[in-house]
Amino acid sequence: MNYEKYLQTEMQYIRAVFLCLDFFESKSVKITHIYKLNNLKKSVRYNEYFLYNQLNHFHLNERIKDRFAIEILLKLRLREYIGELDLLIDGKSRTEILFGFDYYMYLKTNKDISKLIPFIEKTGLFVW
Template sequence: MSHEIKYQWRITKYNPDFRDENGHYTRVEDWTSPYDIGKTFNGQAFTFEQYLRVESAYINTILMFIKESKVKSLRVIWLENHKSKVQRKWQFLYEDEFQHIQLEEDMVINLEDVPTICKMILRELIYCQLLVKDQLFIHFGWDYYMYIGTNYQSTVAIDLAINNGLYVESFQSPYYLSQEEIIRVIQWGLIGDNVIAGEEELKKIPLKEYQNILNLSYEHPVTGMFKLNTQHKDFFQRFLSHKMDFSTYEYYLWCND
């Protein structure tokens, strides 16, 4: 990311009064996932209706930040699909409209699809980040954490979040990485085996070259994981001591801090 996003916030349902000196949230009895629906917290059963109220607060907050940022579309990065992992007992979290959303890495999405996509993320059916390069990002973390960055003070969006029971803290997203912070590694394992057999770090490859070989837009920061195929072999082999063998191994490019 070539320019710093001016304002960044952590937006959650968690009251910062319950954080310790290290910023850790200390209230153990609190739900952190839609899959906590039906469990008991502080002597009260956590219901689907209660969940929906909080989910709506998050999504409405996102929409207001987008409106104040004046962007017209968003790009999907770091896409992971978890829909196939949903057990039958949680099928009530899956809505018919979800099947009409077909996302791809680096895809540009219309604003009208943002509520549905964010709902799928919050329900852990997919994972992705949304951004407009150097203008806006929306990041989701574990345990119902959300981070938003824009170049506007976004006072209306912040007030909306607070009025809907959320807490807004000035906070740099842990997912907001400069190119200098990103470590890119080639990992490989035997075909059909989930165990990593080896890895090598890549160095001194310009961002534009990654974008070109992976067929990504100039907006994509090349973070996340990418499965490689034989078309990528000649490019990456130049930077590896390991001799790539796609008949034996599966290869992935992993990019994170």
């Protein structure tokens, strides 16, 4: 995969997260688990100083409302500056978005999401 294709895939994940936020009418995410990696060498290699410097702005149990900040947080995870990340998006239904290895993204909820799935599939992501 070349870098341009990677960026397209990254945006598919970001759009999918925002679709979930909109579906659950959530205005924020809460970081319920975060494991940060020190990838300074990687940031130098890929000229991602801005992104790397944002790493210390995110903390456990922090609630993030700004969509640009949420996008930065997701990019940090997808580019492996954050090794593990779990986000609470709806407290009533305990709906969470979890990121696993190999770009697996899990939506954990007790709500019916059958109307959400077609929108996520339209981003180009595979839903199982």
